[in-house]
Amino acid sequence: MDVYTPLLDIILNPQKYGHKVGDRGCCGTGTIEVTFSCNYLNPTCPNVLDYVFWDGFHPTESVYRKIVVSVLNKYLYQLL
Numbered sequence: 906m907d908v909y910t911p912l913l914d915i916i917l918n919p920q921k922y923g924h925k926v927g928d929r930g931c932c933g934t935g936t937i938e939v940t941f942s943c944n945y946l947n948p949t950c951p952n953v954l955d956y957v958f959w960d961g962f963h964p965t966e967s968v969y970r971k972i973v974v975s976v977l978n979k980y981l982y983q984l985l
Contacts, residue, residue, distance in 0.1 A: 911975040915968055919957050922971060926950075930958035931965065 919927035931950035932943040942960075943949050950956060959965045964972070 906976055906980050908972055908976055911972050912964065912968070915957055915964075915971060922957075922968075923954070924957050924968075925955040927957040929956075930960040930962075931956040932960045 915922050915924070916927050919925065931953045933947050953959070953965055954967055956965055957968050
């Protein structure tokens with residue numbers, strides 16, 4: 906199952922999917938790193954739904970839902 910293609914499309918076209926930010930995460934510094942996490946010094950973004958990524962690596966819950974819907978629409982009939 907190809908989950909990369911729908912994720913890449915969301916990353917490259919965040920506005921198409923209702924997001925405003927596709928190049929950094931909502932939590933921490935927003936870039937790929939492991940030294941900072943969300944805390945009182947590095948708070949989360951005001952609206953997680955605007956973001957494709959939760960942190961510098963993991964998609965947000967809304968993006969995971971969009972990927973699952975895309976995969977189910979494409980492959981469900983093959984699994985039945």
